[in-house]
Amino acid sequence: MLSQSILENKSKNNKKNSHFKQKFKEWFEVLPFIGLGLVLLSVFVVYPQIKNIYMAFTNYNIMPGQPSEFVGFANFMRAFHSEKFWLAFRNTVLYGVVTVPGQMAIGLIVAVLINNVIKGKNLYKVMIYIPVITSWIVVSLIFKYLFTDGKEGLINYALLKLHLISNPISWLQNTWTANFVIWVLGIWKGIGWVMVIYLAALQGIPNELYEAAEVDGANPVQTFFKIIIPLIKPTTFFILINLIIGAFGVFIQVMMITNGAPLGTTDVLLNYMYNRAFSDFEFGYASAISVIIGIVIMAITLLQKRLLKYDEFNY
Amino acid sequence: MVKSKFGQLIIHILLLICSAAMVIPFMYMVATALTQDTYVMPYPPILIPKSLYLGNFIEAWNANNFERYFLNSLFLAITNTILSLFISTLSAYGFARFNFPGKNLIFNIYLFTMMVPGVLNIVAQYTVINGMHLVDTYTGLLLLYVGGGIAGNTFFLKGFFEQIPRELEESIIIDGGSRWTIYRHIILPLSKPALATFAIFAFSGTWDEFFTALTLIKTPIKRTLPIAIRMFQGQFATKWGLVFAASLIAVIPIILIFIIFQKYFIRGGIQEGALKG
Numbered sequence: 001m002l003s004q005s006i007l008e009n010k011s012k013n014n015k016k017n018s019h020f021k022q023k024f025k026e027w028f029e030v031l032p033f034i035g036l037g038l039v040l041l042s043v044f045v046v047y048p049q050i051k052n053i054y055m056a057f058t059n060y061n062i063m064p065g066q067p068s069e070f071v072g073f074a075n076f077m078r079a080f081h082s083e084k085f086w087l088a089f090r091n092t093v094l095y096g097v098v099t100v101p102g103q104m105a106i107g108l109i110v111a112v113l114i115n116n117v118i119k120g121k122n123l124y125k126v127m128i129y130i131p132v133i134t135s136w137i138v139v140s141l142i143f144k145y146l147f148t149d150g151k152e153g154l155i156n157y158a159l160l161k162l163h164l165i166s167n168p169i170s171w172l173q174n175t176w177t178a179n180f181v182i183w184v185l186g187i188w189k190g191i192g193w194v195m196v197i198y199l200a201a202l203q204g205i206p207n208e209l210y211e212a213a214e215v216d217g218a219n220p221v222q223t224f225f226k227i228i229i230p231l232i233k234p235t236t237f238f239i240l241i242n243l244i245i246g247a248f249g250v251f252i253q254v255m256m257i258t259n260g261a262p263l264g265t266t267d268v269l270l271n272y273m274y275n276r277a278f279s280d281f282e283f284g285y286a287s288a289i290s291v292i293i294g295i296v297i298m299a300i301t302l303l304q305k306r307l308l309k310y311d312e313f314n315y
Numbered sequence: 316m317v318k319s320k321f322g323q324l325i326i327h328i329l330l331l332i333c334s335a336a337m338v339i340p341f342m343y344m345v346a347t348a349l350t351q352d353t354y355v356m357p358y359p360p361i362l363i364p365k366s367l368y369l370g371n372f373i374e375a376w377n378a379n380n381f382e383r384y385f386l387n388s389l390f391l392a393i394t395n396t397i398l399s400l401f402i403s404t405l406s407a408y409g410f411a412r413f414n415f416p417g418k419n420l421i422f423n424i425y426l427f428t429m430m431v432p433g434v435l436n437i438v439a440q441y442t443v444i445n446g447m448h449l450v451d452t453y454t455g456l457l458l459l460y461v462g463g464g465i466a467g468n469t470f471f472l473k474g475f476f477e478q479i480p481r482e483l484e485e486s487i488i489i490d491g492g493s494r495w496t497i498y499r500h501i502i503l504p505l506s507k508p509a510l511a512t513f514a515i516f517a518f519s520g521t522w523d524e525f526f527t528a529l530t531l532i533k534t535p536i537k538r539t540l541p542i543a544i545r546m547f548q549g550q551f552a553t554k555w556g557l558v559f560a561a562s563l564i565a566v567i568p569i570i571l572i573f574i575i576f577q578k579y580f581i582r583g584g585i586q587e588g589a590l591k592g
Contacts, residue, residue, distance in 0.1 A: 026415040029494070033409030037402050037465045038421070044462030045428050048439035055439060062442065110333055117326050126577065127334040130341065133573045135523035137541045138562040141548060142340045145347070145555055152356035154343055188336070220322075249432045252525055256545065270434060277438045278530060286438045294431040301430060 055287035075288035084264045088272040096247030099186035107194025115202045132192040140256035143185045147171040175265040178258050185253050201235035241304050248297050269293050348559035371560035384543040392521040395460045399517050407472035408498050425466040433463050451533045459527050475509040515576050519569050540565040
C-alpha cells in the first residue's frame with residue numbers, strides 16, 4: 001500500500017518535472033523570435049502606460065532621482081474644475097461629432113460614384129487619396145494659407161468674387177470660424193481613406209444583386225438605401241470605430257493652425273495635454289489628462305463593440 | 316451600375332468637383348512655392364505658376380539646412396523600417412507558429428496596448444527616455460518608434476503568416492531544417508507582398524512622424540523634416556513661398572512612393588491604423 005503510493009507520487013513528480021521541462025523548452029525555443037519585441041514593447045509601451053497612471057496621481061518631478069509627491073486625485077480634480085480643460089473637451093467632442101459623419105457620408109458617396117464610373121476610375125482614386133498620404137503638418141499649413149485673413153487668401157478671394165461675402169472673413173481670429181477651418185481640414189483629409197475602405201466593400205457586392213434590383217424596378221436611390229447600405233454595415237462599423245478614435249487624436253492641425261487661440265477656445269485635449277507637459281512642465285497633470293482621454297476612448301470602443309457586435313466582423 | 320451616358324456624365328461632373336476640391340489646395344501650394352517671395356501674399360491668388368522660379372527650393376535646401384533635415388528623415392525612416400521589419404517579422408512568426416505557456420495572455424496584452432492611441436503615452440515615454448539619458452538622441456527616438464510599432468506590426472504580420480500552408484514547412488522539417496530555415500526560406504519569401512506593404516507604411520509613417528521627434532529632439536541640426544517645417548513656418552511666417560518649397564521637399568518623396576506603389580497603399584489602407592505606431 002505504502003510503497004504503491006510512494007511510487008505513484010514519484011511518477012507524478014516525474015510527470016510534473018517533465019511538464020515543466022516541456023514548458024521551459026517551449027519558451028526556450030520561442031524566445032529568440034519574440035524576445036526582442038517583448039522587451040521593447042514592455043519597456044517603451046507597457047511600462048510607460050502603467051507609469052502614466054502612476055504619474056497622474058503625483059506631482060511628478062522630472063529630475064531623475066528626485067521624489068515625486070503623491071497627491072491622490074488632485075490632478076483629476078484640477079482638470080474637472082478647469083474651464084480650459086472643458087473647452088478642450090468640448091472642442092474634441094465637437095470635432096468628432098462634425099468630422100466623423102462628414103467623412104463617412106462624403107467618403108461613401110465618392111466610393112459609390114467611383115464604383116459606378118466606367119472611365120478614369122484609377123485617376124479619381126489617386127487624386128482623392130493624395131490628402132490622406134500627405135503629412136498633417138503640410139496640409140495644416142496649406143489650410144492656414146487657404147483661409148488667410150484679408151482679401152488675398154484663396155477662400156476669401158473666391159467668396160468675395162462670388163459675392164457671397166462683402167468683407168473678407170478673419171477665419172482664424174474667431175472661435176467658430178477657426179473651429180470650422182479645423183473641421184473642414186479633418187473632413188477633407190479623411191475622405192480618401194473612407195473611400196478606399198468602402199470601395200473594397202462595394203467591390204464585394206455581387207453584380208447579380210444590382211441586376212436583380214434593376215429587374216425589380218428599383219431606382220439608383222432605392223438600390224443605395226435598400227441594398228448597398230445594409231450590405232456594407234460591417235464596414236461602416238469598422239470605419240466608425242476607427243474615425244471616432246482618430247477624432248480623439250485630433251492634435252497636429254490644431255497646434256499648427258490656431259494652437260488654441262483665441263484664448264484656448266479652439267484647443268483640443270491632446271494639444272492641451274501636450275502644452276501642460278512640455279510648455280508648463282506639469283507632467284503629473286498632463287498624465288491625468290492622458291488617463292482621462294484613454295478611459296474615454298476605451299469606454300467608447302467597448303460600448304461600440306457591445307452595441308454593434310463588432311466582434312463578428314474581421315477585416 | 317449606372318450605364319446610361321447621361322448618368323455617367325453626372326458621375327463625372329460630381330467626381331471632378333470632388334477631385335478639384337482635393338487637388339486645388341495642392342496646386343495653390345505648388346504655385347506659391349514657384350513664385351518669388353515678396354513678403355506680401357500674391358493678389359489675386361495664383362493657382363497656375365507663371366514661371367518656374369526655383370529660388371525658394373534652392374534657398375530652403377542650401378541656406379536653411381533642408382538638405383540636412385532631408386537626410387535626417389531619410390536615415391530615421393530607413394533605419395526604423397529595417398529594424399521594425401526584422402523584429403516584427405520574428406515576433407509575428409513566433410506568435411503564428413509556436414506554442415508556449417502564456418501565449419494568449421501575452422498576445423492579448425499586445426492587443427490591449429493598441430486600444431489607446433500611442434500619442435497618449437508621450438509624457439510617460441519622455442520620462443523613461445529621460446531616465447535613460449537618451450533625450451535628444453536618435454537612439455531614443457528609434458527605440459520609441461520600434462517599440463511603439465511592435466504590437467500593431469505583430470498583429471498585422473501574424474495574420475499573413477498564418478495563411479501560409481503548414482505543409483510547406485513540414486518538408487523543411489523532414490529535410491532536417493530548423494525553425495530559422497523555415498523563417499528565412501518559407502515565411503519571408505512567401506509574404507513578400509505583405510512585407511512590401513509593411514515597409515512602405517513603416518517608411519512613410521516615420522517620414523511624417525511629428526510628436527515623438529518634436530518631444531525628444533532639441534538640437535536644431537538633428538531635426539527631422541516635419542519639425543523643421545514647423546519651426547520654419549514660425550520663423551518665416553509671411554514667406555509662404557519659402558515655407559511651401561520646404562514642405563514640398565518633404566511631401567514629394569511620399570507622393571512619388573504612393574504613385575509607384577499605389578496598389579500596396581490602397582490594399583494596405585485597411586491596415587493603416589494598425590501600422591501607425
